[in-house]
Amino acid sequence: MNKAFVRESDGDDEEELQAAPSLPAGTRNYITPAGHARLRDELEGLVKRERPRIVDIxxxxxxxxDRSENGDYIYGKRRLREIDRRIRFLTKRLELAEVVDPLRQGDNDQVFFGARVTVADSDGNESTYTIVGVDEADAAVGRISWISPLARALIKARCGDAIRFQSPVGPRDLDIVEVRYETID
Incomplete structure (x- = not known):
């Protein structure tokens, strides 16, 4: 059968299924100044450098x-769709963005967006987390999204408080050891 009459997947469906982190309905996209700058730089790089280069190819x-067997054409068009999808995503995220500078909290011992919080579990093991925007979260370096269960449990708590939250392995109790606000890279 002629390829024109058959819809064949080109692999894009898999990427579309991987949803980006979603924001709670009706909320702003809280983000640190550094996170906002990274998103803006990525968008600018895609629009001004990457997309024009692929369009030329x-x-x-x-x-x-013959375009049906032209790898540069086929893969270039696929890459353009990926770039355009990312540009739309970044544009929407930046439109919703509300930049919150953690340094404006001053010398506050209460946990809010942008706080770097050191917690201790019942065995005395300490961990430090920074509460950041959805698009900045990276658990490997201790950056947790403000909508995560741990961050929601920490918000409005103070240094010395004990909190309980539902983790993937079950309920956990943590003591807040330190709260500080500093520039986030």
Whole structure:
């Protein structure tokens, strides 16, 4: 059967299934100044450098004739769809962004967005987490999203308080050892 009459997947469906972190309905996209700058820089790089470069490759490949077996054309078009999807995502996130500078909290011992919180479990093991925006979260370096269960349990608590939250392994109790606000890189 002719390929024109058959819809074949080009692998994009898998990427579309991987949903980006979602925000609670009706909320702003709280983000630190550094996180906002990273998103803005990524958007600018895609729009001003990456997309024009791929458009040139696709135009060159299209001028070579038969597009059905032209790898540069096929993969270039796929990459353009990926770039356009990311541009739309970043544009929407930046439109909703509300930049919150942690340094404006001053010398506060209460946990809010941008706080770096040191907690201790019942065995005395300490961990430090920074509460950041959804698009900045990276558990490997201790950055947790403000909508995560741990961050929600920490918000409005004070140094010396004990909190309980539902972790993936069950309920956990933590004591807040230190709360500080500093520039987030």
């Amino acid at each position: 696709v135009a060159w490949a299209a001028s070579n004739g």
